[in-house]
Each structure stands twice: as C-alpha cells, then as structure tokens.
Amino acid sequence: xxxxxLLLILILAVYALSTSDxxxxxxxxxxxSLLSALLFYLLNAPDVAITEAAVGAGVSTVVFVGVIRYxxxxxxxx
Amino acid sequence: MKRPSVTSSAIPLITAMIAVAAVLLPIFLADTxxxxxxxxxxxxxxxxxxxxxxxxxxxxxxxxxxxxxxETIVLLVAVGGTIGILTRSGAILAEGxxxxxxxxxxxxxxxxxxxxxxxxxxxxxxxxxxxxxxxxTAILGPIVLLFGFYVMxxxxxxxxxxxxxxxxxxxxxxxLGLGNRMESSTKxxxxxxxxxxxxxxxxxxxxxxxxxxxxxxGFFGNPLSRFTAVPEGFIIMLNAIIGLKVGAxxxxxxxxxxxxxx
Numbered sequence: 256x257x258x259x260x261l262l263l264i265l266i267l268a269v270y271a272l273s274t275s276d277x278x279x280x281x282x283x284x285x286x287x288s289l290l291s292a293l294l295f296y297l298l299n300a301p302d303v304a305i306t307e308a309a310v311g312a313g314v315s316t317v318v319f320v321g322v323i324r325y326x327x328x329x330x331x332x333x
Numbered sequence: 334m335k336r337p338s339v340t341s342s343a344i345p346l347i348t349a350m351i352a353v354a355a356v357l358l359p360i361f362l363a364d365t366x367x368x369x370x371x372x373x374x375x376x377x378x379x380x381x382x383x384x385x386x387x388x389x390x391x392x393x394x395x396x397x398x399x400x401x402x403x404e405t406i407v408l409l410v411a412v413g414g415t416i417g418i419l420t421r422s423g424a425i426l427a428e429g430x431x432x433x434x435x436x437x438x439x440x441x442x443x444x445x446x447x448x449x450x451x452x453x454x455x456x457x458x459x460x461x462x463x464x465x466x467x468x469x470t471a472i473l474g475p476i477v478l479l480f481g482f483y484v485m486x487x488x489x490x491x492x493x494x495x496x497x498x499x500x501x502x503x504x505x506x507x508x509l510g511l512g513n514r515m516e517s518s519t520k521x522x523x524x525x526x527x528x529x530x531x532x533x534x535x536x537x538x539x540x541x542x543x544x545x546x547x548x549x550x551g552f553f554g555n556p557l558s559r560f561t562a563v564p565e566g567f568i569i570m571l572n573a574i575i576g577l578k579v580g581a582x583x584x585x586x587x588x589x590x591x592x593x594x595x
Contacts, residue, residue: 309501321591
C-alpha cells in the first residue's frame with residue numbers, strides 16, 4: 256500500500272514538473288498533497304496528515320489557481 | 334517555443350533523482366538506534382506537565398511554545414509580504430496580462446478586476462468559476478468552518494491543533510467567499526475584519542505568553558499549573574488564539590489573491 260502510494264506520488268510529481276499546462280500541474284500537485292496526507296495517516300502521523308491535507312491540497316491550490324487567473328495558463332518557456 | 338525531445342528533458346530529471354537517492358540512501362541503510370530518552374520522558378510526563386493527551390500538542394504548545402511564537406511571526410511576515418506585493422503590483426494586475434494566447438474567458442481589457450463576491454452577471458471574469466463550484470462551496474463552507482473550529486479546540490485531545498484548525502478555517506472562509514450564489518454576504522470574507530482578527534489574536538498571544546512571567550513560570554510558562562494538577566486550559570486557549578490568527582491570516586491572503594477586494 257505504501258509502495259503504491261509512493262509510486263503514485265512520484266509519477267504525479269514528475270508529471271507536474273514536465274507538463275506545460277500549469278493548471279494541470281497544479282492539480283497534480285494537489286493530488287500529490289492528498290496522497291501524501293493519506294501516506295502520513297497510514298504511517299501513524301495524523302497531525303501531519305491534517306496539516307498536509309489542509310495546506311497542500313487546500314490553501315496552496317487556491318493560491319496557485321488564483322495566481323493563474325492573473326497570468327497565463329501555458330508555460331511558454333518550453 | 335519548440336518542445337525539446339524526450340531524451341534531453343529526461344536526462345537532467347534522472348540525474349537529479351539519482352543524486353537525491355545518493356543523499357538519502359545512508360539514512361535508510363544506517364542501523365543507528367533512534368534516541369529514546371526524549372520519547373520516554375514525554376510519554377511519562379507530557380500529560381501531567383501540559384494537560385494534553387495529544388503529545389504533539391503537548392510538545393509544541395507546552396515545551397516548545399517559543400517555536401510556535403516564531404512560526405506565527407513567520408506567517409505574519411509571509412502574509413504581510415504577500416499583501417504588500419499585491420498592493421504594489423495592483424496596477425499591473427488590474428491592467429491584465431496581455432497575451433494573445435490567454436485562456437478564453439479572461440478578458441484582460443477590463444480596467445477593474447471584479448471583487449470576490451459579485452453576482453454572476455455582474456462579474457466580468459468568471460473563467461474559473463462554475464455553477465457547480467458555487468453551489469458546492471456555499472453548502473460546504475459552514476461545515477468546513479465548523480470542522481476547523483473542532484480541530485482547533487480539540488487539539489489537546491485529538492490530532493490537530495491551532496495551526497491545522499486555522500488552515501481548515503481559512504479553507505472555510507475561502508469557500509464562503511467563493512459560494513455566494515444567493516447574494517448572501519458574510520463579514521468573514523471582508524479584508525478589514527480578517528485583518529483585525531489577526532492583529533487581535535497576535536496581541537492576545539503575546540499577552541498569554543507573558544502571563545506566565547507574572548506568575549513566576551517564565552516566558553510561555555503555563556500559569557495554570559500553579560493552581561491545578563492538569564492544566565489543559567492554557568493549551569486550549571493557545572490553540573484557539575493561534576487558530577484564529579492562522580485562519581484569519583491565510584484566509585486574508587487567499588481572499589486578497591482571489592478577489593483583490595479593495
């Protein structure tokens with residue numbers, strides 16, 4: 256279970272780095288945070304899991320999406 | 334604008350992963366036993382010293398409250414910096430990022446970016462808002478807010494605490510701000526109210542921290558431990574204060590970024 260979660264986190268993180276659509280990257284990052292929260296919970300750290308879920312999957316996604324609204328959705332450097 | 338080939342982008346990625354693995358490998362291979370002195374001491378004395386069953390709360394509000402004060406100051410500086418940048422760059426943001434490839438729906442020629450809580454027909458830019466989002470967040474907002482206060486106030490008994498509860502409260506505030514389909518408005522999404530809550534909570538935190546000095550317990554000492562055997566009241570109070578401060582601060586930041594309420 257933990258190995259599967261870690262592999263999923265790795266795949267999503269690489270996708271978030273390599274995609275040129277920033278909105279999809281943000282959603283991938285949010286999913287990474289959600290899976291990390293699940294991982295922390297399975298590893299008996301519920302305090303960290305609550306923090307990770309609230310900060311990583313909740314607030315930081317809101318901030319990133321809000322910033323994308325003012326800038327551009329595509330990464331033009333690629 | 335040309336996309337690089339797969340191999341040229343994969344080589345630095347694989348190199349970075351191998352480097353990280355080389356750094357982390359000794360940690361997994363080492364068979365040094367973990368130190369147990371602090372753990373045993375906390376299991377024995379943590380509840381009696383601070384009154385918190387959740388030993389994580391006992392550490393960061395009982396033994397290490399000074400670190401928590403530093404964390405709240407870091408958060409204060411981060412929120413202040415974000416608001417400062419947003420204020421200084423307001424003109425640039427309001428002008429809009431003029432790029433022909435911009436996402437459809439964001440009209441960058443509008444001179445005023447709408448406030449966070451306008452009705453649908455009054456909003457000039459709702460590219461990232463849908464009916465689904467508004468309905469769900471309007472219903473979910475108060476529930477998330479209640480759960481945040483639960484996590485905040487029961488931090489000494491169950492997992493959670495001031496910071497975690499505060500962030501959940503901030504999510505609830507953002508939900509309330511996003512989902513106002515019925516034109517209902519709440520004071521909680523106004524920047525001035527949130528700023529005042531944060532400032533008052535920080536003042537209360539400082540007052541609570543020096544209250545231990547007056548009773549001879551030192552900075553951030555638990556003043557209640559002089560009167561009761563299980564002094565959990567101080568941790569509940571600190572959790573509530575820190576939760577209010579974090580929730581107001583992060584909610585303020587999110588609302589400023591999302592809505593630019595002026």
